[in-house]
Amino acid sequence: MPDLTPPALAFEDVSFAYGALSEQKNPTLNNINLRINRGECVCLTGPSGCGKTTLTRLCNGLIPSFYEGSRQGRVLIDGIELGQWEMDELCRSVGSVFQNPRSQFFNLDTTSELAYGCENLGLARAEILRGVAEAVETLGLQDLLERDIHDLSGGQRQLLALGTVCAMGANIFVLDEPTANLDAAATQAVKRTLQRLKDLQKTILIVEHRLHWLDDLVDRVVCMRDGHIARDWTAQEFADLPTDTAAGMGLRRWSLRGLQFESQLRATPGEAGAGSEDAAGASSEDAAGASSEDATDTSSKDAAGASSKNAARDLRPLDIQADGLRAGYRPQEDILKGLSFLATGGHAVAIIGGNGQGKSTLAQVMAGLIRESYGGISLNARPLSARSRIGSVYLVLQESGYQLFGASVREEFEIGLASPDAGDQAQIADLIQRFGLSGREERHPASLSGGEKQRLAVAVGVHAGARLLVLDEPTSGLDRANMRRCADEIRRLVQLGCCVFVITHDAELVAAACDQVIEVADGRVRSAYDLSDETLPRALGVLAPGYADDDVMAAANAPPREAAFGIARQASLGIAR
Amino acid sequence: MSVAIRSWRKTGSRLRAQDIERQIERSLAKRRSVDPRVQIVILVMINLMATTPTPAALDIAGVVLAAATLAYSGRWAGAAKWLVGYAAVWVTATLCSLSADPFFVSVGAMLMMLRKIYAVAIIATTLVSTVRVGELAYALQRLHIPRLVIVALSVVLRFFPTLAAEASAVLAAMKLRGIRLSLGNILRHPLRMIEHFAVPLILRVSVVTDEISRAATVRGIDSKHARTSLYELKTGVADWFFLLGFAALTLVSAVLARDSLTLMGLF
Numbered sequence: 001m002p003d004l005t006p007p008a009l010a011f012e013d014v015s016f017a018y019g020a021l022s023e024q025k026n027p028t029l030n031n032i033n034l035r036i037n038r039g040e041c042v043c044l045t046g047p048s049g050c051g052k053t054t055l056t057r058l059c060n061g062l063i064p065s066f067y068e069g070s071r072q073g074r075v076l077i078d079g080i081e082l083g084q085w086e087m088d089e090l091c092r093s094v095g096s097v098f099q100n101p102r103s104q105f106f107n108l109d110t111t112s113e114l115a116y117g118c119e120n121l122g123l124a125r126a127e128i129l130r131g132v133a134e135a136v137e138t139l140g141l142q143d144l145l146e147r148d149i150h151d152l153s154g155g156q157r158q159l160l161a162l163g164t165v166c167a168m169g170a171n172i173f174v175l176d177e178p179t180a181n182l183d184a185a186a187t188q189a190v191k192r193t194l195q196r197l198k199d200l201q202k203t204i205l206i207v208e209h210r211l212h213w214l215d216d217l218v219d220r221v222v223c224m225r226d227g228h229i230a231r232d233w234t235a236q237e238f239a240d241l242p243t244d245t246a247a248g249m250g251l252r253r254w255s256l257r258g259l260q261f262e263s264q265l266r267a268t269p270g271e272a273g274a275g276s277e278d279a280a281g282a283s284s285e286d287a288a289g290a291s292s293e294d295a296t297d298t299s300s301k302d303a304a305g306a307s308s309k310n311a312a313r314d315l316r317p318l319d320i321q322a323d324g325l326r327a328g329y330r331p332q333e334d335i336l337k338g339l340s341f342l343a344t345g346g347h348a349v350a351i352i353g354g355n356g357q358g359k360s361t362l363a364q365v366m367a368g369l370i371r372e373s374y375g376g377i378s379l380n381a382r383p384l385s386a387r388s389r390i391g392s393v394y395l396v397l398q399e400s401g402y403q404l405f406g407a408s409v410r411e412e413f414e415i416g417l418a419s420p421d422a423g424d425q426a427q428i429a430d431l432i433q434r435f436g437l438s439g440r441e442e443r444h445p446a447s448l449s450g451g452e453k454q455r456l457a458v459a460v461g462v463h464a465g466a467r468l469l470v471l472d473e474p475t476s477g478l479d480r481a482n483m484r485r486c487a488d489e490i491r492r493l494v495q496l497g498c499c500v501f502v503i504t505h506d507a508e509l510v511a512a513a514c515d516q517v518i519e520v521a522d523g524r525v526r527s528a529y530d531l532s533d534e535t536l537p538r539a540l541g542v543l544a545p546g547y548a549d550d551d552v553m554a555a556a557n558a559p560p561r562e563a564a565f566g567i568a569r570q571a572s573l574g575i576a577r
Numbered sequence: 578m579s580v581a582i583r584s585w586r587k588t589g590s591r592l593r594a595q596d597i598e599r600q601i602e603r604s605l606a607k608r609r610s611v612d613p614r615v616q617i618v619i620l621v622m623i624n625l626m627a628t629t630p631t632p633a634a635l636d637i638a639g640v641v642l643a644a645a646t647l648a649y650s651g652r653w654a655g656a657a658k659w660l661v662g663y664a665a666v667w668v669t670a671t672l673c674s675l676s677a678d679p680f681f682v683s684v685g686a687m688l689m690m691l692r693k694i695y696a697v698a699i700i701a702t703t704l705v706s707t708v709r710v711g712e713l714a715y716a717l718q719r720l721h722i723p724r725l726v727i728v729a730l731s732v733v734l735r736f737f738p739t740l741a742a743e744a745s746a747v748l749a750a751m752k753l754r755g756i757r758l759s760l761g762n763i764l765r766h767p768l769r770m771i772e773h774f775a776v777p778l779i780l781r782v783s784v785v786t787d788e789i790s791r792a793a794t795v796r797g798i799d800s801k802h803a804r805t806s807l808y809e810l811k812t813g814v815a816d817w818f819f820l821l822g823f824a825a826l827t828l829v830s831a832v833l834a835r836d837s838l839t840l841m842g843l844f
Contacts, residue, residue, distance in 0.1 A: 087797075094795075103789045104792045107711055119714075119715075119804055119805050119806050125806065132598075133597040145604070146604050402777055405773045446780065
């Protein structure tokens, strides 16, 4: 018997371009055919720039009401052509949640925010009240009523955004990377909420790069590439795909099961220089396998040799010691509550832990942006004040484009911190080449891609003489290729003898690029250990609880093992090796 | 788990949603503040008052009434602090006026100015701290302010905290790169400092503004329907009391002002 209810979303031969279609060889969307039935939950994925977000804009009416462009083909929402929808009605039927919680709210308190959409549409007060109450009931948001939005965590804010569109009466939910900024626990909360909507037969379209949290939520995985639909799998088919096949399509892992510890860094302290050449060989093989587009050639022995000469200003192993750090934003309670660790150069250290535990504060303290109220940080046993850490410790921001100030890539190296050989053109050329920026020397930094900006920001820090680099969430919202490139970049830094701290929620990045882990909880170091096949499950237990095997969870819940490279919990530090 | 939710929804959900509805109604009813429309009118009146020369007694009456407005919204402690502050300003100003030292005289004159605008500050604080953005929007609606103005106002209110956050992020990024926004640098390289601060700030703000506009669009901000509100505006006895109280003060100060201007031969 034919199914007479129209699909919730249907794309029939849809092409779209932000300019005129005829003038463009590669329209943003190219002949899309897609049906999403009522009650289905679909994950839309694919490499950056493949047109995923544009597709969602056709669902929620941002095209054509916010973005202009030209379209061919039919977009049917609940069986009605997009062009025939009143925007008001479309706002009610299709609820949108975006990536960044910072820019989705218009009120200071949660109750008003829940009602905001309904108020705009001019619904009667009784109807607004009912909509809000039903949204709260459906999503289980009782705890979020009458709160100050400022006090909510990122995860709670995403739930609130879902509540607002739910109150408007949405039947179709379109979410664009809703968990890119969230930690594991908050991601779980969003997932539980989406599960409730799914149980109510709501249609859900989620755009995501990080797939592993979706494995028992979505019914289908649709992969886009260059503006067309490349593949359309059921969840089961996708789960059964060999990992290599999905990786070959530029997709992140569906399951963290079987994730392996990859890092080949293993530079022994004291031999950072010698170790780096091995690392260069190992990482370049990886790089070649992982990202063919990456033009940097790190495999050449010449480059490695040149690098150790250039970065060889100081190849003594770097010792970084944090001793009883306390810091925070007065008058609130300190966020760091006596945090200590000992780390050495030639390693990539993953700093993991939930949101609000102090990871970002630690990064800002290390980089000298926030002054510690107690304790201190020393490099090679030399205590450094917050002010003098600027330059020696270099923080790469999540949106690294904002820390670029030059008018061209080359000029970027000459700004700000002048190291003794700041004008050393040979070193600049070497860094440009090593970080895959060849041919872009005269481009304006703002015109680079996200990954290129990040690499430039890192290269500039190395040029300024930083030996400890702290990367804050370098892969949030990145697709697989860019994540792999970021992993290569971290290896490259380690080759140069730097110590790299990576603050991250990204389990795949940790496995690919890091060789040590510091777990931060409640402003202190909970444990610190070398990463290996044996200890990886423990880290995964923090990064993705609930997604890993039972025995992994058991390992994560086991008492913390003694730190292999630093004794962390006591204020008095011991030398581990 | 999912089965449990579904069956539970069938039987009890409507009831539970009604409970939540009542809970929301209760918490909204508990919020007591002077009608936002009245507060807006009071703010206008008290500003007028501040621009006219008034005797001290009238100033004091204005401040006391303003503090009462704040106290009425449940902010007793805040109201008390404002009053103590006002008393301190008075005492200091009086002491300064006794002195012959030009320094203290000028400080005294400054404090006199502060005394004049004190009530304005209290009412503005009351408006900001006791009226929610949604309520304010609705109040303006009921005052027949055009939708466009209200929408613009609510986005502007939303924009300032964003601007502050983005500016501090740019400053942090500059610091990371060793670019200091110090007075010396501003004087020596004014253009470079503008370039390094203003250009990234504008870039950042335009990105966030874009995000906010998109979010607003899908939340129905462009709707053709008249906006409604979760909040209800009821003008009660207290509202009339404050409105008439301030109106009386404004009237008296206007009459006095006219008299004093007449004395000066202007009328």
